[in-house]
Amino acid sequence: VSRLRVLVVDDDTSCRLVLKAMVTKLGDECLVAADGDDAWRQFQETQPDVLITDWMMPGLDGPELCRRVRDRADGGYTYVILATALGEHEHVIEGMEAGADDYLTKPISPFDVRARLVAAKRVTDLYKELDRLRSVLATQARTDPLTGLGNRLRLHEDLESMHDAAVRYGLGYCVAICDIDDFKLFNDTYGHVAGDAALARVAQLLADTSRSSDTAYRYGGEEFLVTLVSQTLPDAVLATERLRVAVEELGIEHARSRASDVLTVSVGVARWTHEQLDTPTTVLERADHALYRSKAAGRNRVTSEEPGHAPTPG
Amino acid sequence: VNDDDDVAAELDPERLALLRDLDDGDGTLLATLAEEFVAGAGRQLESLHAAIAEGDPQVVERAAHNLKGSSSNLGAARLSEIAAHLESLGRARALGSAGDAFAELTTEFDRVRVALAALESVQ
Numbered sequence: 123v124s125r126l127r128v129l130v131v132d133d134d135t136s137c138r139l140v141l142k143a144m145v146t147k148l149g150d151e152c153l154v155a156a157d158g159d160d161a162w163r164q165f166q167e168t169q170p171d172v173l174i175t176d177w178m179m180p181g182l183d184g185p186e187l188c189r190r191v192r193d194r195a196d197g198g199y200t201y202v203i204l205a206t207a208l209g210e211h212e213h214v215i216e217g218m219e220a221g222a223d224d225y226l227t228k229p230i231s232p233f234d235v236r237a238r239l240v241a242a243k244r245v246t247d248l249y250k251e252l253d254r255l256r257s258v259l260a261t262q263a264r265t266d267p268l269t270g271l272g273n274r275l276r277l278h279e280d281l282e283s284m285h286d287a288a289v290r291y292g293l294g295y296c297v298a299i300c301d302i303d304d305f306k307l308f309n310d311t312y313g314h315v316a317g318d319a320a321l322a323r324v325a326q327l328l329a330d331t332s333r334s335s336d337t338a339y340r341y342g343g344e345e346f347l348v349t350l351v352s353q354t355l356p357d358a359v360l361a362t363e364r365l366r367v368a369v370e371e372l373g374i375e376h377a378r379s380r381a382s383d384v385l386t387v388s389v390g391v392a393r394w395t396h397e398q399l400d401t402p403t404t405v406l407e408r409a410d411h412a413l414y415r416s417k418a419a420g421r422n423r424v425t426s427e428e429p430g431h432a433p434t435p436g
Numbered sequence: 437v438n439d440d441d442d443v444a445a446e447l448d449p450e451r452l453a454l455l456r457d458l459d460d461g462d463g464t465l466l467a468t469l470a471e472e473f474v475a476g477a478g479r480q481l482e483s484l485h486a487a488i489a490e491g492d493p494q495v496v497e498r499a500a501h502n503l504k505g506s507s508s509n510l511g512a513a514r515l516s517e518i519a520a521h522l523e524s525l526g527r528a529r530a531l532g533s534a535g536d537a538f539a540e541l542t543t544e545f546d547r548v549r550v551a552l553a554a555l556e557s558v559q
Contacts, residue, residue, distance in 0.1 A: 133502060134506040135475075136510060139472060147458060229508040231454065232454065232457075
């Protein structure tokens with residue numbers, strides 16, 4: 123059973139000592155702060171599971187501390203307990219509205235602390251589990267289940283941040299769209315199970331063969347996209363050509379392909395131009411256009427968007 | 437036995453038992469608490485004294501509030517009640533009778549201090 127980390131705030135030393143003794147007696151970890159400002163500083167440093175705060179104290183008061191704790195942006199949740207004097211009903215309500223989860227009445231008894239920490243454990247565990255699930259789901263929502271590559275959602279997010287970085291630091295980037303040649307005929311010949319297996323093998327190869335700074339995504343059915351960070355167009359064409367050759371060398375039989383007797387890819391490469399109006403979308407469009415030229419020229423080749431980078435021989 | 441009765445008049449025996457129970461074994465918690473309480477309460481009494489003389493109700497409210505909490509924490513219920521009364525005078529910005537309440541507070545604080553000292557000598 124994991125221990126709770128509890129931060130206790132009270133401007134009176136003897137009150138702090140008693141509350142700390144109660145918390146540590148229950149086997150939980152207890153940090154103490156002497157005023158609201160100290161509490162807020164320690165809170166940010168240690169991100170406690172539970173905060174037990176006094177109402178009136180020097181520096182930040184109880185409700186203001188509650189509001190700050192609730193405004194924190196990261197996924198963590200701190201269970202906030204307000205310590206008030208008997209009969210201070212309006213304080214309790216104001217504190218709960220400011221974000222407290224529960225309250226304790228002074229003089230605080232060990233029984234009350236124990237009962238509150240049982241609830242605190244349950245609630246903070248639940249938030250931790252929610253946070254874990256949220257992160258698992260966020261990854262799942264951005265992963266193609268068949269190939270394990272990032273999907274279009276991940277691609278668009280990554281492209282945006284790559285584009286922003288390129289604009290900010292004056293770097294460039296290229297994108298390469300790779301399309302498996304005559305994949306419909308492959309499925310028709312070998313069946314969809316074999317088709318899925320071929321997609322997974324090509325995906326694995328793209329991921330393994332790309333440079334560590336480059337990333338492969340599943341773009342569509344039999345289309346993959348590789349982002350190449352800060353490369354010139356000729357360098358990107360060279361890198362992509364290595365990928366094309368590697369796919370061919372997998373030697374996956376594709377008897378009805380019009381490009382070869384093994385599975386191959388056609389590739390279109392484009393580079394962001396540093397022009398203000400050039401967006402990730404227009405770069406993708408140019409790469410797509412180059413891909414069509416690869417297809418039209420006979421497939422199993424890499425074509426760049428600009429004239430002067432001749433299609434590689436198939 | 438007389439000592440115990442004196443203590444019981446100022447300090448709630450149930451609260452004292454509870455505090456003794458919290459000790460992690462070295463038997464020093466109650467003595468430390470008494471020491472910190474007397475020092476802290478002494479400071480609050482000083483600022484109460486000054487604030488009443490200067491007619492500053494906000495400081496009266498704050499100092500009395502602090503004293504209310506720390507005395508109830510130690511089981512000094514009567515002291516806590518007088519502090520609560522002073523706190524309400526400060527909140528109401530009506531310090532007319534604050535001097536009388538303060539005199540009552542210091543008398544009760546002296547009794548609590550004696551009771552705490554007796555407690556330590558008993559231990």
